[in-house]
Amino acid sequence: MGELTGDERAVIRRARSRVGAVVGLVITVLIGLVGAIAYSMMTHAQDRQVWREVRYNATYGEPATPPGCAWLFTDVDGEVNGGPIPPPAGFPLVDDLERARALRTAVEDVVERNGTVYLVRTQTRADGRTVQAVFDTRYQLADRRHLLLALGVAELVGLAVAAATALVVGQRAVAPLAEALVRQRRFVTDASHELRTPITQAYTRVQVLARQAADADLPADHRAGLDRLAAAIRRFGAIVDDLLLSARLAVGPGGHGGPLVDLCAVAETAVAAETDRAVDRRLTVTVDRPPDQLLVNGIESALLRAVGELLANAVNHTPAGGRIALTLCRAPGGVVQLTVGDSGEGFDPAVADRIFDRFHREPGGHERRYGLGLALLREVVAGHRGTVEATGHPGAGATFTIRLPGAPARPGAGRWWPVRSRAR
Ligand SMILES: Nc1ncnc2c1ncn2[C@@H]1O[C@H](COP(=O)(O)OP(=O)(O)OP(=O)(O)O)[C@@H](O)[C@H]1O
Ligand SMILES: [Mg+2]
Incomplete structure (x- = not known):
């Protein structure tokens, strides 16, 4: 971009930033979208699987042999018994036991307690026992936290990749624009430069002719015509010179020790x-x-x-x-x-x-x-x-x-x- 003017550089910088920002945004949104889909699919699958387990335990499980992370309580005529493993604080949920026994219907609850979340199902079985199954979801919650962390890291890496990609894509996308601007200026300067010599020669020639015309005593209108021709060529030369100077000026010689x-x-x-x-x-x-x-x-x-x-x-x-x-x-x-x-x-x-x-x-x-x-x-x-x-x-x-x-x-x-x- 060495031959570009300040304004042109600003235009190219703006174009590059715009392309870069759009590319970066698209990549970031895509990563975010993929993360959100992965997270919601995982939580949905976990919820379905854990509730399936809780319902199975409530229907078939025995308090004496509860599965991992679960507790079972039975209530026979108001007498509640748990298994060999001490239950977490606040369990069983007595209200749910009473409700399920009274209404002879299943009651499901989600309880946030002890820094974790418990899924609780209480139902009355065919043998008359009311059973409460409690499941601690702390490992599922930990899995979710890990997934979120991984997604956060992936998003950060994605952002860095997006920034780098945006930079490269932005640079490549605007390269033809910068080149076109440089080529346009080069054409003007090269063409102007090549025109200088023939114009100088024509000017010199016409001046010589004008002098000879004066010596040869030509009619006044012929001499005036030659003078006008000399003036026109001189103006032409000045215009070409100005084009060259403008091109030089545009890339900024002013203030850098010009004449x-x-x-x-x-x-x-x-x-x-x-x-x-x-x-x-x-x-x-x-x-x-x-x-x-x-x-x-x-x-x-x-x-x-x-x-x-x-x-x-x-x-x-x-x-x-x-x-x-x-x-x-x-x-x-x-x-x-x-x-x-x-x-x-x-x-x-x-x-x-x-x-x-x-x-x-x-x-x-x-x-x-x-x-x-x-x-x-x-x-x-x-x-x-x-x-x-x-x-x-x-x-x-x-x-x-x-x-x-x-x-x-x-x-x-x-x-x-x-x-x-x-x-x-
Ligand atoms: N001294 C002035 N007083 C009032 N208006 C002005 C004056 N100088 C410039 N302008 C306004 O600014 C406009 C732009 O000026 P500019 O010199 O760029 O163009 P122009 O003189 O109309 O045409 P050109 O210079 O290309 O022959 C003018 O059309 C005029 O409306
Ligand atoms: Mg004007």
């Missing part, structure tokens, strides 16, 4: 690029900046696009005569802050987060706007380990604040293609 960029200079370049439109719309644009540079590590063309997008939006959404103010300053924690505020139409605070979504457009928006600018801006800012937030109120203007980690001053690095702001 030093002065955010004040970026803001001023962006303002200069929008000046014609601002003048055209009778907007006042001000830049309030400290006298020294505000340096950040990053990619200048990407930052210029970000600030340019804020300015373009501000110009688009501010009616004639309005104001646009750029403020640059240092914020606590070594942060560099840029604010673009306007006195325009503003927006509903409830959509402040949503306007950063891809293709978000307010109803009635301009047809040639795609709702992409702020989404791309947020990616650029996030790639520089910064944040962007928007505040606004309908009719009361909008303010966008970008915060980036400041960088200590050091010599900057050059760039491959001349940077141009995206003018509208």
Whole structure:
């Protein structure tokens, strides 16, 4: 996952956890279900077998030779006799003997006593004796406890197995997704990279042609055509360069010692690029900046696009005569802050987060706007380990604040293609 962005990694992590949780849950529920079925079958079989034994003893057993864990009592005209083994405390159950003798019917009881459970059946036999059979179920109860313990251990082992299986299955299930994302980015970077050389060659060639055309005294419209061709190729080159930079940014070079960029200079370049439109719309644009540079590590063309997008939006959404103010300053924690505020139409605070979504457009928006600018801006800012937030109120203007980690001053690095702001 080395080539994935933070957002993509988060998506993959979420997908993996979801798959893992479902697999883990299914395994756990299955083990629980199997345990519950085994336990209920065992208790049911035990109950049936023990009651069968108690009833047999009550019908045929003799007090003198009781089977294991059982006691027999006979009651002849109120005289109760037990066997040679002393009975547990509280037995025989005199009430049951009297009831069975009086009603000449069988009475069955379950008695919890002496830390165990006794099954008791009292009945009057054909020979007139009333017999009470008592069975101590302590061994059956111990068996149940052992089974529960074994099931608990099995559940724990099952949980560990479920967790391990979930991890493996989760990883395998999302591997194609991660691969697809990496392949997509690779395609963009590889294609962009391969396009750079022919574009540079075409640009150089057209510049040479433009110079020769000037020397050869060609008609003015031919020279203008060559100039326009050179400008178009240069824009093409800038776009390809931006694609490469975005891909690089997406995997996070910002804040890791990228070239030093002065955010004040970026803001001023962006303002200069929008000046014609601002003048055209009778907007006042001000830049309030400290006298020294505000340096950040990053990619200048990407930052210029970000600030340019804020300015373009501000110009688009501010009616004639309005104001646009750029403020640059240092914020606590070594942060560099840029604010673009306007006195325009503003927006509903409830959509402040949503306007950063891809293709978000307010109803009635301009047809040639795609709702992409702020989404791309947020990616650029996030790639520089910064944040962007928007505040606004309908009719009361909008303010966008970008915060980036400041960088200590050091010599900057050059760039491959001349940077141009995206003018509208
Ligand atoms: N300065 C602003 N004042 C008021 N609303 C704004 C401002 N900037 C952005 N918005 C709102 O946020 C929405 C999204 O802006 P975004 O820049 O992403 O898209 P867009 O400008 O409509 O289209 P695109 O930038 O793709 O050409 C806009 O449609 C607009 O409703
Ligand atoms: Mg926009």
